[in-house]
Amino acid sequence: MCGIVGFVGKQQAAPILLDGLSKLEYRGYDSAGLAVRDGEKNTEVVKEVGRLKNLIEKTDEGKALPGTCGIGHTRWATHGVPSKTNAHPHVSGNCAGSGSGEVESDVVGVHNGIIENYQELKEKLLKHGYQFYSQTDTEVVIKLVDYYYKKYKLGPVDAIAKTMVRVRGSYALELMFTDYPDEIWVARKDSPMILGITDGESYIASDVPAILKYTRNVYYIGNLEFARVRAGEAVFYDLNGDAVQKDSVEITWDAEAAEKGGYEHFMMKEIHEQPKAVKDTLGSVLKDGRIDLSTVGLTDEEIKAITSITIVACGSAWHVGMANQYVIEDLAGIPVRVELASEYRYRKPLMDKTGIVIVISQSGETADSLAALRLAKEKGIKTLAIVNVVGSSIAREADNVFYTLAGPEISVATTKAYSAQMMAGYCLALQFGYVRGLVDEAAYKTYISELESIPEKIEKVLEDKERIQWFAAKYANASDIFFIGRGIDYAISLEGSLKLKEISYIHSEAYAAGELKHGTISLIEDNTLVIGVLTQPDLYEKTVSNMVECKARGAYLCGLTTFGRYEIEDSVDFVTYVPKVDEHFVGSLAVIPLQLLGYYVSVAKGLDVDKPRNLAKSVTVE
Numbered sequence: 351m352c353g354i355v356g357f358v359g360k361q362q363a364a365p366i367l368l369d370g371l372s373k374l375e376y377r378g379y380d381s382a383g384l385a386v387r388d389g390e391k392n393t394e395v396v397k398e399v400g401r402l403k404n405l406i407e408k409t410d411e412g413k414a415l416p417g418t419c420g421i422g423h424t425r426w427a428t429h430g431v432p433s434k435t436n437a438h439p440h441v442s443g444n445c446a447g448s449g450s451g452e453v454e455s456d457v458v459g460v461h462n463g464i465i466e467n468y469q470e471l472k473e474k475l476l477k478h479g480y481q482f483y484s485q486t487d488t489e490v491v492i493k494l495v496d497y498y499y500k501k502y503k504l505g506p507v508d509a510i511a512k513t514m515v516r517v518r519g520s521y522a523l524e525l526m527f528t529d530y531p532d533e534i535w536v537a538r539k540d541s542p543m544i545l546g547i548t549d550g551e552s553y554i555a556s557d558v559p560a561i562l563k564y565t566r567n568v569y570y571i572g573n574l575e576f577a578r579v580r581a582g583e584a585v586f587y588d589l590n591g592d593a594v595q596k597d598s599v600e601i602t603w604d605a606e607a608a609e610k611g612g613y614e615h616f617m618m619k620e621i622h623e624q625p626k627a628v629k630d631t632l633g634s635v636l637k638d639g640r641i642d643l644s645t646v647g648l649t650d651e652e653i654k655a656i657t658s659i660t661i662v663a664c665g666s667a668w669h670v671g672m673a674n675q676y677v678i679e680d681l682a683g684i685p686v687r688v689e690l691a692s693e694y695r696y697r698k699p700l701m702d703k704t705g706i707v708i709v710i711s712q713s714g715e716t717a718d719s720l721a722a723l724r725l726a727k728e729k730g731i732k733t734l735a736i737v738n739v740v741g742s743s744i745a746r747e748a749d750n751v752f753y754t755l756a757g758p759e760i761s762v763a764t765t766k767a768y769s770a771q772m773m774a775g776y777c778l779a780l781q782f783g784y785v786r787g788l789v790d791e792a793a794y795k796t797y798i799s800e801l802e803s804i805p806e807k808i809e810k811v812l813e814d815k816e817r818i819q820w821f822a823a824k825y826a827n828a829s830d831i832f833f834i835g836r837g838i839d840y841a842i843s844l845e846g847s848l849k850l851k852e853i854s855y856i857h858s859e860a861y862a863a864g865e866l867k868h869g870t871i872s873l874i875e876d877n878t879l880v881i882g883v884l885t886q887p888d889l890y891e892k893t894v895s896n897m898v899e900c901k902a903r904g905a906y907l908c909g910l911t912t913f914g915r916y917e918i919e920d921s922v923d924f925v926t927y928v929p930k931v932d933e934h935f936v937g938s939l940a941v942i943p944l945q946l947l948g949y950y951v952s953v954a955k956g957l958d959v960d961k962p963r964n965l966a967k968s969v970t971v972e
Contacts, residue, residue, distance in 0.1 A: 352379060352462045353424040354543065355560050356524050356534045359551025359581045363387075363420035364412030370553070370560035371402055371422050375961060379424035380432035384409065385439040385458045386420035387531055393458055397437040418581075419532055421524045421554075423460035429468070430485030440489040442496030444481045456528050457496045461488040462556055463520035463541040471516070491517060495525060506535050507591045510576050514539065514589060520717060522556055523576075537576035542715045542743065545569040547598075550582035557713075558601055558739075559758055567598040570741045599741045615959045617761035617853070621945055622812060625805035627766040628938065630755035631773045632801055639798060641781040646734070647750040653785045656732075658705035659686045662694050662722040666764045666845055667710040667771060673841035674775030677934045681789055681797075682782035691718035695725045706732045708778075712759060712767040714742020723747055736774045738767050752778070761960045763853050765945050768845065769808070772938050776801060779934075800932040804939070807929040811942040814926070818943050821908070821924055822950030825879050828856055832870070832900075833944075834863040835883035836893050842883050842937045846944030853952040853962045863896040876904035881944075884911040884918065885928070885936040894921055910940055 353374030357363045363386050371382060382405045383397035394415050398404040402424065409415050423438035430436035441455035465471070468487035471494055476482075480493050494516065499509035506527055520540035527535065536543055536554055546553040546565040553561040558568065569584065571577055575594060577586045586594040613619035635641050643653075659678060661671035671688040678686050689699070691709070701707075707726040711719045714737035723744055726733050735748035738756050745751045754770035780797050783789035789797065825831070831850060833843035840862045847860035861870055863882070874880070882897045884890050890911070897907050898921055907922035912930045919925055928939040952959045 352426045352556070353422075353560070354460055354462055354522055354524055354554065354556040355422040356420070356536070356554030356579070357552070358419040358532060358534055358579060360418060361551065362412065362416065363418050364409060364415035366412075366553075366564075367420050367422035368402070368406055368409070368412045369563075370555055371405075371424055373559040373562075374424060374555070374557055375402060379426050381427075381434070381437035382422070382424045383437045383439050383460075384412075384415060384420060384422045385460075385526065386415040386417040387526060388415075388417035389531070392417075393455070393526065393528070395439055395441065395458065397434050397439070399432055399434055399437065419526070419534065421458070421460055421526060421534060423524075428464055429487045436484045436486050438486075438488060440484065440486065440492045442493050444483055455496075456499065457492055457525055459488070459492045459495070459523060459525040461491060461524075462522040463539075465491050465517055465521065466519035467517065468519075487519075491521065491523065492525070495523075499527070506530060506533075506578065507587060510535060510537050511587070511589055511591050513537075514574065514576065524554060532580060534579045535576065536571060536579060538571050539574050540717060540720060540743070542713070543571045545571065545577065545579060545584050547582060547584060552579045552581055552584060554579060559760070562601060566601045568601060568741075569596050569598050570746075572596075572746075573743065601740075615761065615949075615953075617763055617765060617949055617959050620759055620761055620766045621942070621949065623757070624766045624769045624942070625808045625812075627754070627756040627770045628773045628808065629805040631770040632777065632804075634753065634755055635777050636798070636802075639795070641777050641784075641798070643752075643778075643781055646752045648734070650785045652732075653782055655704060656684060656706050656782070658702040659684050659708060660699075660702075660705060660726075661686060661688045661708045661710065662691045662719060662726075663688075663710040664691045664716055664718055666768045666848060667712065667716075667719075669841055669845040669848065670710055670768060670771040670775060671708075672844060673772060673838055673937045674779060676838050676841070677776060678779040678782065680934065681779045682786055683788045684782060684786075689722070691716065691722045694718075694722045701726065701729050701731050703730065706734055708734045708736060709744055709748065710736045710771055711742075711744050712738045712754075712756075712764060712771075714739040714744040716744070720744055720747070736771055738770065762962055763849055763945075763948065763959075768941070769938055772941075773801070773804070776935055776938075797932065797934075800935055803931060804935060807931060807939055808942055810929050811939055812946075815946050818926060818946040819950045821926075822947050823954045826854075826951050826954035828879050830873065831856055831858040831879045831881065832874075833858065833860040833881045833883065834866060834893065834896060835860075835886075836863050836889040837886050838933070838937050839863075839883035839886050839889065839893065839940070842885075842940045842944070843881070845941055846881065846883070846947070849945055849948035850951060853948050853959055854955060854957065855963070856951065863893045866896055866899065871899065871903065874900050874903045874905050878905045879908065880905045881908045881910065881947075882922070883940055883944075884909055884915065885940050886933055890915070894918065897922060910943055912936065 355370035443455035522541035
């Protein structure tokens with residue numbers, strides 16, 4: 351959550367910082383600020399509430415802030431309301447609440463994350479004469495660095511290391527010290543931070559898109575590590591203050607992949623990129639017509655020894671797990687549990703020592719999922735990550751990694767990353783089933799063929815998007831919408847409901863269709879929209895029956911099914927069709943119209959599709 355940028359080099363820093371922050375707007379924020387150093391002692395801090403454009407206008411696109419060393423931040427409020435005073439950067443002095451002006455302060459910094467013991471630390475600092483102008487935990491940690499810096503007089507390495515030991519919680523810190531005018535110091539624990547170094551200049555960011563136009567080679571700062579960044583160089587340290595050697599990682603997708611490419615919104619662009627994301631993810635493990643998990647690091651012997659699977663994830667990634675639970679159990683014959691990462695480690699789960707925990711996360715930095723991964727590893731359970739970002743925390747810490755090849759996903763509402771994760775799950779399910787002898791050679795080849803057909807069939811669904819657009823305009827003013835389905839269709843309903851509510855702000859819920867009569871049907875009234883997902887042959891008639899019950903109580907019915915099921919038109923008011931594919935994999939097609947529905951409803955309401963209110967792309971705090 352939030353966005354961090356930094357620059358030190360030969361160019362004017364502020365325009366580069368603003369450009370970097372614009373690439374991170376998708377992360378969710380409510381205020382923005384810059385601190386730029388011009389000369390040895392002068393640091394200018396400028397902060398604004400609201401969209402980044404307010405900060406851009408105030409600084410004349412950065413031209414009004416001279417200096418070649420600076421840091422920037424977009425804030426998503428956790429401690430303290432959105433305001434100039436609470437916006438970052440914060441300073442170790444007592445004069446940065448106004449949001450603009452030159453400051454005289456020994457330490458200036460920005461922070462992503464949450465400091466859990468900030469109240470305790472604040473009381474300690476108050477006793478030592480520090481005053482506080484904001485409600486933030488960030489101001490506390492900046493002043494704690496200042497406290498150790500002045501108390502021990504051993505320099506930034508010692509002050510930062512002592513702060514990191516003392517602080518509890520998650521953080522990515524970016525600091526400037528008055529006594530070190532051409533340096534930026536960074537530190538992290540559980541919140542992402544990367545560095546890019548090229549042509550005698552250094553770039554800092556909390557995510558790749560912010561610096562991709564400048565360099566493809568980045569350094570990932572390890573957990574509980576920090577670094578000194580100068581123009582064209584960086585030195586990394588561990589908590590003991592000892593230098594750490596680190597290799598750079600090349601980012602393979604280009605800068606254009608993080609641009610809109612002619613589409614009105616990133617979300618629509620990413621919806622249309624799904625055929626490629628799915629094809630590339632399948633292609634990463636499909637060799638000569640067979641699935642090869644050697645790049646994932648799983649051998650046939652390990653697969654045969656697995657006795658259970660626990661899938662842990664949040665949000666849409668959890669919905670991926672829900673859908674793949676049915677596929678894995680049916681094809682591989684392994685019992686599967688799907689857990690919300692935010693609940694998993696707090697209920698003292700019983701863990702199967704010969705099982706495997708699969709953690710799904712687009713960013714690879716989701717705080718709850720990372721915590722669940724660490725719990726599994728602590729208990730000696732084998733772990734596998736399905737992530738989209740190479741070198742992310744979850745990818746680095748898991749025993750095995752299945753990388754989805756969706757490329758950068760900018761819109762807060764996930765689409766192509768979801769579809770790539772679904773394909774990764776299918777590949778695991780099919781290979782597990784084949785290796786364990788539940789899928790024979792003939793069926794294996796048929797399933798492979800079905801998987802290979804999915805990208806083209808997604809394109810077929812997208813060709814009919816104008817029909818969904820018409821339907822979305824009809825229900826843009828709805829107040830309540832229900833999604834229902836059974837089995838895999840229920841899992842797809844969960845994702846469809848989330849897509850709609852998160853970007854259109856319409857209340858929607860997904861239910862297992864058979865559960866309607868156990869209470870929820872009391873909410874159905876005239877013209878309530880009920881969307882039924884009907885792709886599973888064995889469950890089709892039962893779900894239609896549940897929909898008809900709703901129609902008898904005044905509901906307007908929308909059916910989503912496969913071509914050939916035209917009799918559905920006798921029972922419902924509107925139907926959208928997807929191509930036929932094996933019933934295990936049809937969720938990858940059924941979700942596309944639901945993504946489009948959410949998108950077009952949001953557009954019809956004039957909302958900010960890519961940056962819905964109160965949401966962040968990557969949830970890196972609990």
